[in-house]
Amino acid sequence: MNINLFNTLTKKKEKLIPINSSAVKMYACGPTLYSNPHIGNFRPIIVFDILFRVLRLIFGEDSVRYVRNITDIDDKIIDKANELKISTDELVNSTQKIYQQNLSSLSILSPTYEPKATDYISKMIEMITSLIEKKYAYVSEGHVLFEAKKFKGYGSLSKFSLKDIISGARVEVADYKKNPEDFVLWKPSKTNEPHWDSPWGNGRPGWHIECSAMISELLGETIDIHAGGIDLIFPHHENEIAQSTCCHDKKMSNFWLHNGFINFKGEKMSKSLGNTSIVNDLLSKHDPAVLKYSLLTTHYRQPLDFSNDLISYSENIINKWREHIKEVNSKELDSEFVNALLDDLNTPKALMRLQQIIANIKKDKNNDDLLAHFNNGLSLLGLNPSFNKTDLKLDKEFIENMISRRQEAKKDKDFELADKIRNELFKQGIVLEDTKNGTTWKKN
Template identity: 45%
Template sequence: MVDKVQIRLTNTRTRSKEDFNPIDDKNIRVYACGPTVYDRAHLGNARPVVVFDVLFRLLQHVYGEDAVTYVRNFTDVDDKINARAAETGRPIRDITEETISWYHEDMKALGALRPTEEPRATDYIPQMVAMIEDLITKGFAYAAEGHVLFEVRKFSEYGKLSGRSLDDMIAGARVEVAPFKRDPMDFVLWKPSTGNQPGWDSPWGYGRPGWHIECSAMSAELLGDVFDIHAGGIDLQFPHHENEIAQSRCAHGSEVMANYWLHNEMLQVEGKKMSKSLGNFFTVRDLLDQGIPGEVIRYVLLMTHYRKPMDWTVEKVREAEKTLRRWHHATADLQPSEPHPDFIAALADDLNIAEAMSVLHRLSTDPSRDRSMLSSLLASARLVGLLTEKGGNWLTTQRIGGGSDVLIEELMSQRWEFRQLKMWADADRIRDQLSSAGVKVSENKDGSYTYEFTSDFDPVKLAAIK
């Protein structure tokens, strides 16, 4: 545990930034809503993964690795999955297993740690049935025509998380109201299954759970009736998280479901909403297959504070790659020391990653920097999943939009930094490697330079320079 680090988080529940005071500082409990596994994760899906991975890492750093339990679920029973099975003729289990495998591969490429627990909804059907039975017994839910519905008006605080009035929600609703609902806002806890739809036996007949009850049942089973942090994208705030709170609090008789609620904002592409109709929709795997390294994707996702909308742009990708190349070269052959206190302070201030990144830039460009500062840079970056040993594998390849010119610029910038630090051997190594690759450089005392390619120029050798 690290002394004297007070984490502060913006709590959606209270609409204020608060000191994070865990229920038990030896057992921090965090839940984040995970994917519905029917297709590849798109870039918008990746943002909460990376954001809350940083939260997970920070909590581990402050309280100890064994003191944090992070749960992120897989929704593996859903109408979208059923539709994909009907469309392809493939068994549902095959689709979900394949998609979970893809998800693990893609999130690993982004440097995300595996959560402590990754429960699958289909493994917790008994817990869901038990919670639904309890809600009926306590008068908060009712059965009707093979369905079970939560009676929203029985929970007086419905809408507080999202700041919505129940009457306004009803007035603005554009949904077909099922005849068996007592109120248009009542939501499904259990529904009947027919034909090839997946289903389980229950007191209300053969059927399957509604979406919202899954997270309530799994979080209660793995983290308890009340836990520390519930996280997810802002798109889940209503109705998913609102419904989670209603059914969980009514089932457990608690004042809260989680003490702190964190929501990340949405993602755009070049200033526009990501959508297939605009041709700017892509998955994480699409980007990886285009040759954009996972570490670069991660950096871009971290360039914007999690509570602000972020814009994915080609220019940001170039900026991220250039910065990471420089940092990798600056910390080559060094061992990490301890994260810089200013870096930790920035992260502890509501995951202020922009300020934290500015600390890293300062460490890498400070004229008085030495090896100890660069070692602190390395430790700080690794805390948020950057500059890892595996993450730097992409440095050996030529990259997007810049070609040899960009790489030479970065290498010469690194050579100049080594010269300023009087790290002559490292500076000479870069010069010699460039020469070996067929790049003839003429330098001036102020660090400016010109270069030309000789007849022996080898772009493969150039790309392999570390």
């Protein structure tokens, strides 16, 4: 079996030939846990989980090493934690609990490693030190910056030239930078921000070096596949390539895979637009298989239009499939179904094939081969309907903690903070009620 994948680096579909087929190495950039993930955050998770499953089928279950990280330090996390007057750890721990529940509801396989960025600070410092020694990076006012023009391959992934980057205002100008296109490897922490000791003073890493360090520590200097959302091509992935290549004098990844955006009524979905669909809320209303089916109806590189109509359409199909879900003895898969997935993960075609198989089962009800093809296809995709909507567990400790903080804020006449806490909990589906005997809460 061979798989062909579209490589952003070459803009072509290419056959995947792993460096070592008994240890295929794959990395996907995971979410930044500053609030509960929305459906747009979950698209790469679902899509690259399917890739992980297909690679395990081709090369063997123990022959694929998949790393999907958690970003637990970042400007957005710090801003949100400051806004709520809690620590970044408290914020990340509470969001992570919900995130992990969502992953298991959606039958996402556990990756081989799921590292948190802050556990790899010493590796980041080691790589930054090496980049300074090799003169690719310089220190300025407590910052360490990578000098982009020193790396000849800069722009090879995004196909942007340095001129495009500067004139397109894709970079921030700052007086501590030699050139506007230089990017941060390390920066000083402000008072009350999380910080780590480093040769350049107390500070914290830039976002890009986090992934480079986790990849090099957990998978090695060159990997087979690096994946993520299309919005990460520039600057995040371009900068990862620059740092890792210059640090190790080796190609960072042979394949770069990118999934398209999710649109909601024709607009790009992002938290700042406020049109987001939080996965946790969607899972309290719909079968996880319905949600997953919706996301797989469009090829991963195309933009996906997420709507209530799409959910109803998927619900209809999943409901029709339920009666054909059976325990089967054979492990055999349908070749057309598998071939669709081997062709750059063509999930719409694979789902269509399952529909055809169902049509054939209706004509020939006791055909064990067809039943096996259908059920094994569903299992490969992790798409078995669960019959029940997920009863989501709430992080009671976090909610009660936030309520007592709100109480304190009210005592201090900090009504702005008290309102922020109420709104934040509301966004998580929790309604507060103030009574004579204190504050109670219930699920919205």
